[in-house]
Amino acid sequence: MRILKEPLFHFYLIGAAIFIWFHIVAPATETVENLEIITIDEDDVARLADQFEARWKRRPSDAELEALVNASIREEVLVREARKLGLDRGDTVIRSRLSQKMDFLTEAIATSVVPEDKELEAFLNQNPARYATPDRVAFRQIFLGEDPSEAQIEAALAALRGGQEATVSGASTLLPASMPLTATRVIDSVFGTGFSKGLLEVETGPWAGPIQSGYGVHLVQVSAFEPRRTPPLSEIHSDVLRDWRRAASEDLAQAQYDSLVQNYEIVGPDLPGPAE
Secondary structure (H helix, E strand, C coil), X not given: CHHHHCHHHHHHHHHHHHHHHHHHHCCCCCCHHHHCCCCCCHHHXXXXXXXXHHHXXXXXXXXXXXXXXXXXXXXXXXXXXXXXXXXXXXCHHHHHHHHHHHHHHHHHHHHCCCCCHHHHHHHHHHCHHXXXXXXXXXXXXXXXXXXXXXXXXXXXXXXXXXXXXXXXXCCCCCCCCEEEEEEHHHHHHHHCCCHHHHHHCCCECCEEEEEECCCCEEEEEEEEEECCECCCHHHCHHHHHHHHHHHHHHHHHHHHHHHHHHHCCCCCCCCCCCCC
């Protein structure tokens, strides 16, 4: 059956299995008796030692390991006493943290599944604009000043098309005389918003203009143009996989919530609907 090959179906199976396992090892109602027993086993000690090594790049000494164990016991004692006093209830920080842990669990499930390339291709085809590269232009430019006359523009353009140099007296600028293939948004950040639009409207090869920038008037020669395109999956596989997993994680989180909320009877106030 096709559904058995769907990644989201795998998510649901894995998610259900994990949530069931947590219910088994952490039952909802804990008795007072088992709350009175604190057990630190070898796995706990190994975890504390590994955490110490990850931070300090060495194994803890015997004294340090004992201090870590004592600190862990102290924390557990205080946490349990706080729970007995109900200090965990109504605390927005604790509630937010527990909610985040549930979300992290869902994200962990999402990152454990590797989709087939056809699934990623479908995701890419559904979101082409997200991965499209911008138009890119390579060009040269001559600055003619803030307000050159028609005669100056025509004379400079004729000189450039004839292979000669062209300048306008008093027109100086620190703007680059040329730019390699560059994204239009970067060009606009240098020359001013809208300058790249003028570049896209001229023919590649000959000198053309005038084009207005944020600084004045220019003549330009576009040498190369690379239009906007959506790269194939092979070029952006890691980006598409990351975004696919994020989207799948959101879908799974909503599906898990829809399933879990069925276990509760929700009693709330009657709120006024939106104004018509």
